[in-house]
Each structure stands twice: as C-alpha cells, then as structure tokens.
Amino acid sequence: MEKKPKKKKFEVMDDESLSDCLQRMDSEGYMPVRRTEEPVFIERKGAKEPELYGRKTVFEGKLK
Numbered sequence: 001m002e003k004k005p006k007k008k009k010f011e012v013m014d015d016e017s018l019s020d021c022l023q024r025m026d027s028e029g030y031m032p033v034r035r036t037e038e039p040v041f042i043e044r045k046g047a048k049e050p051e052l053y054g055r056k057t058v059f060e061g062k063l064k
Helices: 018-027
Strands: 007-011 030-042 051-063
Touching: 007 018, 018 030, 018 051
Parallel strands: none
Antiparallel strands: 007 051, 030 051
C-alpha cells in the first residue's frame, strides 16, 4: 500500500471550477485547510516591468 503525504497542494486548473478541484481533493482523501491566490506575470519584449496576466488559486489539503 502506498503511503500518502500528510499535506498536498492542489492547483485549480484552467478547465475546472473551484468545486471541481474540491471534489478532486476529496476523492484523493484530502480536506482543504488553506486557499491562496497567487499572481501570474508575463514578460513582454520592450517592457520595463512584468505585466500582470492573471492569478491562480491553490488549495492546501490535509489528509483526512
């Protein structure tokens, strides 16, 4: 039997909703304990600073 890690991060994919990600966590045996949103930047040629492109949502799951 494979031993699962006590904590695992789950990123919400582009093609799924928050509830889909939470269902995926539940099916793997994890419950959400933290939600974070991280900015995503892109660099364009000729620009002085990176440009905000969007954000990604990441859940931290704890083994049930």
